[in-house]
Structure formats: C-alpha cells, structure tokens
Amino acid sequence: MQSAVSKSIVIDPVTRIEGHGKITLQLDPNGRVEDAHFHVTQFRGFEKFCEGRPFYEMPALMARICGICPVSHLIASAKACDALLAVRIPPTAEKLRRIFGLAQVVQSHALSFFYLSSPDLLLGMDADPAKANLFGVLEKKPELARDGIHLRQFGQQIIERLGGKRIHPSWVVPGGVSEPLTELNRDAILAGIPEALAIAERTLDWFKSIMENFREEIGSFGNFPSLFLGIVKKNGGLTFYDGGIRIVNSAGEVVANGLDPSDYREYIGEKVESWSYLKSPYYEPSGYPQGIYRVGPLARLNVADRCGTPRADQELAEFHELQRTAVLSSFHYHHARLVEILYCVERLEQLLNDPEILSRQVRAVAGPNCLEGVGCCEAPRGTLFHHYKIDERGLIRWANLVIATGQNNLAMNRGILQVAKHFVRGERLTPGMLNRMEALIRTYDPCLSCSTHAFGEMPLVIQLLNASGQIVDEVRRPC
Amino acid sequence: MARVLVLGYGNPLRSDDGLGWRIAVELFRANASPDVLVLPCHQLTPDLSETASLAETVIFVDCSRKGEPGEIHCEEVRSQSGPASFTHDLSPAALLDLAAELFGVCPKAWLFTICGEWFVPGENFSPLVNSRIPELKAMIRRHIEDALTSSVTPRPRTLVS
Numbered sequence A: 001m002q003s004a005v006s007k008s009i010v011i012d013p014v015t016r017i018e019g020h021g022k023i024t025l026q027l028d029p030n031g032r033v034e035d036a037h038f039h040v041t042q043f044r045g046f047e048k049f050c051e052g053r054p055f056y057e058m059p060a061l062m063a064r065i066c067g068i069c070p071v072s073h074l075i076a077s078a079k080a081c082d083a084l085l086a087v088r089i090p091p092t093a094e095k096l097r098r099i100f101g102l103a104q105v106v107q108s109h110a111l112s113f114f115y116l117s118s119p120d121l122l123l124g125m126d127a128d129p130a131k132a133n134l135f136g137v138l139e140k141k142p143e144l145a146r147d148g149i150h151l152r153q154f155g156q157q158i159i160e161r162l163g164g165k166r167i168h169p170s171w172v173v174p175g176g177v178s179e180p181l182t183e184l185n186r187d188a189i190l191a192g193i194p195e196a197l198a199i200a201e202r203t204l205d206w207f208k209s210i211m212e213n214f215r216e217e218i219g220s221f222g223n224f225p226s227l228f229l230g231i232v233k234k235n236g237g238l239t240f241y242d243g244g245i246r247i248v249n250s251a252g253e254v255v256a257n258g259l260d261p262s263d264y265r266e267y268i269g270e271k272v273e274s275w276s277y278l279k280s281p282y283y284e285p286s287g288y289p290q291g292i293y294r295v296g297p298l299a300r301l302n303v304a305d306r307c308g309t310p311r312a313d314q315e316l317a318e319f320h321e322l323q324r325t326a327v328l329s330s331f332h333y334h335h336a337r338l339v340e341i342l343y344c345v346e347r348l349e350q351l352l353n354d355p356e357i358l359s360r361q362v363r364a365v366a367g368p369n370c371l372e373g374v375g376c377c378e379a380p381r382g383t384l385f386h387h388y389k390i391d392e393r394g395l396i397r398w399a400n401l402v403i404a405t406g407q408n409n410l411a412m413n414r415g416i417l418q419v420a421k422h423f424v425r426g427e428r429l430t431p432g433m434l435n436r437m438e439a440l441i442r443t444y445d446p447c448l449s450c451s452t453h454a455f456g457e458m459p460l461v462i463q464l465l466n467a468s469g470q471i472v473d474e475v476r477r478p479c
Numbered sequence B: 001m002a003r004v005l006v007l008g009y010g011n012p013l014r015s016d017d018g019l020g021w022r023i024a025v026e027l028f029r030a031n032a033s034p035d036v037l038v039l040p041c042h043q044l045t046p047d048l049s050e051t052a053s054l055a056e057t058v059i060f061v062d063c064s065r066k067g068e069p070g071e072i073h074c075e076e077v078r079s080q081s082g083p084a085s086f087t088h089d090l091s092p093a094a095l096l097d098l099a100a101e102l103f104g105v106c107p108k109a110w111l112f113t114i115c116g117e118w119f120v121p122g123e124n125f126s127p128l129v130n131s132r133i134p135e136l137k138a139m140i141r142r143h144i145e146d147a148l149t150s151s152v153t154p155r156p157r158t159l160v161s
Helices: A055-063 A070-085 A091-123 A134-140 A142-163 A183-191 A193-220 A261-267 A297-303 A310-320 A330-352 A409-423 A431-443 B015-030 B048-053 B092-103 B127-149
Strands: A007-011 A021-027 A033-040 A227-232 A244-248 A254-259 A268-271 A280-283 A372-379 A382-390 A396-402 A460-465 A471-477 B004-009 B036-041 B057-064 B072-077 B108-115
Touching (some): A070 A372, A091 A193, A091 A330, A091 A431, A183 A330, A193 A310, A193 A330, A310 A330, A330 A431, B004 B127, B015 B036, B036 B048, B048 B092, B057 B092, B057 B127
Parallel strands (some): B004 B036, B057 B108
Antiparallel strands (some): A382 A396, B072 B108
16 A cells, blocks of 8 residues: 555656657655656557458558558568468568568658657757757757658658558558559659668767767666567568567677567567556566566667668667667667668668569469468567467457567666656656656657557456545456 | 649548548549649648648648538638647648748648538548538639649748758
8 A cells, every 4th residue: 555645746648659648656755756657548459359350451450550650560460461371472572561661660760760859859858848849950950850851751752652652551461562663663762862861871970979968868768677679680680571589688698589470479478567558568488577678779779780781780880889788778769760760771772773673573362371370570669560360261360469669668667767766856847857757758669559459358447536536446357 | 843732631530520631532533733733641740841842832621620510711821930839740830831941932822621510430521511522622623723823933931051
C-alpha cells in the first residue's frame, strides 16, 4: 500500500510522439521520485479482428495499423504470407521490397528527427514549448527545416512511385509485388539521390557538432545496461529486410547469433502489465524483467559489424567509437537514425542501379501450402514480427504481432525512471523537466498506434473512486 | 510543373470528414490537364509545402464544422506568420506560411468547404452533404478554369536564408 503522504505526478498526454500515452511518477514522502511508468492508453486490437479473414488480405489489412510505417507492416505481413504459400519470391520482387522498405525508413526517420526531435536539439530542452516545433526550427535554422521536409518528401515520393500512394499502399502482396518498377520511376528516384545524400551528410555533421551540448542528457537518457536485438546479414552487415537475429549485451558481446526469426517464441517472451496496453517483450533465457532489450536504430548499429556502403561504414565506425562497449545511451538513437538514413540512401542507389531491377518477373503465385507462417523485417523503430495461423481454407485462425515499440517498452520505462530521478526535484514539474521526460520517450520514436495489440487476455483493473479519490471498489481480470 | 494544385483532405473512413479526399479522388480521375495537379490526402503535412510553393494557385477542399450542415463556403487563404502548435498536420494558412518561409513563394489560395453533419466511422456521406457535392465540384472546376485563364503571379516572399 502506498504511504499516506506519497504523491504522484501525471504527465498526460506525452506530446510529439505517434499515439497516446501518459507518464506517472510516484514520489516518496520526501518528494523524491520512487517509481515511474509510461502508460499507453490506446488500444487497437488488430490481432483479434483479423481472425476469419482470408490470409491474402492480411498485408493490406495490416498496413492500416499505422500511417507512418505501413510499409513495414506490409513487408512483414507479406513475408508471413510467403511462408504460408511456401514460395521463394522472384529476386527482383525481393529487391523492390527492399527499396520500398528503405524509402520508408528514410521518411520515418526524417519525421522523427527533423519534425519531432530537432526542436529539442536546436532550441534546447528548456525552450518555450510554444516554439518547440518545426516553426521554431524554421525561425532559428531554416535550412534544417527545409532539409527535413525535403528528405521526408524524398522517401514519401519513392513510396508513392512504387506503391501508387504515400499512405497505406498495397503494392506488396503475398508472393512478391503487384507491379514491376518502370524505367521512368527508377530514373526519377535516382535523380533525387545526390540531394538526399547531401542532406544526410550535413545533418550528421550538424548533429555531431552539437552533441557536446547534451552531455547531461547523454548521461541520463536511458543510459543503462541492456541487451540489444536486431537482424543482421550472414556477414554481420546491417539489413532491414531479412537475416538472422543477433543479440548483443551491454559489453558489446554477442549473446546469440543467427537465430531464426520464425522461432521467435523460443527466445522472446511477452509479458503483459496491468498499467499499459503495450506488451513488454523480453529475452526469455534471461527471464523477466532481466531480459530487457532494446531494438531500433541504436540496437541495429550495436549489433551490426558493418553497413556495406562506403559513407555509412565510415559513420558506423565513428559511432562505435562513442563507447568501447555497446553504445548504451538512448540519446544516441538520434545519431544512429541519421547514420541509417545515410545507409538507406546509399543502398537505394545500389539497388536501383541493379541490372535486374526493371525485370517484369515480380510475383510468385501459389495457394496456401503451410498452415503457419512468420514474417520478420526491421521497421524504422525496430524488429517487427507477424505470425499467422490459417485453416485449410486459408482463413486466419490466429495472429500475433510483436512490434518494435513494444520491445522497447521495458527500456522506455527504465529510461523514464532514470530521467525523472536525475531531473525532477520537488512536487512541481517545470517545463524543462517535463520536456526531458518526453524527449527521452521521443528518442525511441515510439509508435503507439502500431504497438497496442492483445496477446491472450488483456489484464484489466477497474477502480471505482469516490469524490475524495478513495477506492471503493475494484475489479481485476488477471492475465 | 502544374500551375494549379488541388489538395482535398480528410478521413474517408469518417463519413462527411472524407469529402475533401473523395472530391480530390474524383477530380484526379477526371483531370487530363498537365497544368492541374490534384492530390487527395488525409491531412496537410509539411512536405506538401514544397509542392504548394511550385503552384500559382492552390485550392484546398475540406469538410467544415462551422455553420449549418450543407453550407458551402469559399474563402481566400492567406499565409499567417506566427506560432503554430505543429504535431503532424497543418492548417491551409500554416502550409502557405511554410511554403513562403522555406521556398520563398506564397501562391494564391482558396479553401472550399461544405459544413458536415456526420463524423462517425463510416464511408457514406450524410444525405445533406451528399446532395451538395455536385455543386461544390462545379464551383471548384470553374475556379480552376479561372485560375488557368488568368495570369496569376504568386506573391513573392523574401526567402529565409
């Protein structure tokens, strides 16, 4: 039971993130932060309402989970459906899917860095909240705002050229993609590469030049030991489309390598807590909550040995120099995001110049041949799993989604506690304290719309409070 | 580059809220002019500011909550410098402001709206709004023709360096 004199502070809503969440800080009788929770207060439930639908509808249906990263859901879902079909998709289809995914990473990272986080980085954590937005950036450093808008548009236009529209395109289908790439579209995309590369490089230079101003934040923004998880190629290279799962510890040592994503349930446990709709996945061999791990840009760069493109490889080497062990501070998600943008633009150029890229063989056709399939890819925010079971008629009987933001849930909560303990003093929050807690959450670029899905019975607690705030009745549904 | 940009926006899964999006889809399908670019979108995002800056005239189409359901309004939109509580979407005026500040050009712009009645989840318009759509489309078409026949010079703005 809480002490009669303990108090809590609620930050609701958390701003400049995708979705709805709130933060609760529990104070001890001396007014010091004792505990902290990041509550995700929205619920989507895609895993339930897709039951009974034909499996081939899943990519288009799952893309509706999110307006920012529909392409990742399309790809993971289509890969799960490829497994149901038991087909190997044509090589050009795979390359086109890779291009689609890379374009999405560029636009999503641009949104996160330039639109949502650059106000904190440019104007400072204590800036007037009314100015902490893209217009504030525009006022102080217009070229940064212009670059952000241009880079996001570059990614969005690639998606539009391939998928027919920017949001919720349904071009990725079970067995491949629905249409080949035209020469006109390839050349138009290639024409935008030099400018996108220049933006990525100058933004990285700028970010590295200001990092020193955030020494205190680097030290306290989710700077703790944890595992890091991501997909890597067989040679340990960075990839967003496929590969084996690699897990490294905080010392940078490989804990597991080459894990088959289809076997994710053997090494990823999923815990549900009563205070959030967000699941809390953990590395099963380490148990809960010791199996806390992080995914996304920071994790990907911690698990990757190389990028495989010249400029990004230089930046990765510099990134690894930040810390002799794994890079631990979540503040460095920003840095990692920029390195990934650079990699994506370079990789786009490589793929678009592939002689096979205009091939018209882009789809394998088959009926369902397996009753269970898992699809996995790297979404902008981290590793994404789609897992489906169907019946003989091809109707979905069961679905499970393990979303990047959920996999960062434990780390976000630990990070909030760390930030709150470091910056919060007394019972009143200053705008600077509040913004630092929100900024910590923003480093992960969480997408709550993507990540709130049921796994089994959702634990639920309903409390009936009287006017004085006392609990007069409580109903619990255990998990 | 197209001289007239039509941006119809809204949520097509929220009944009348989707009328801007629906009208833009219909105009897009019927449009054969290289001088007219029609973009259906769910909301106005900052990346549209560059596209807007390249047009002489921008026509926004949206559903309004101001006035009596079924009322049609057309008003000129002007860039409004000042703070904006930006998250993901912008007002037409804020989009023009971005175009002016970032790309140095502020096109002439108008906002066409019908006041909505239903905003519940659904893909159908309320009968009242549905009955006014042909009139709104005709008004937009006339406005596009006027814009193409007149020689509009976008308002230049000093580019922020």
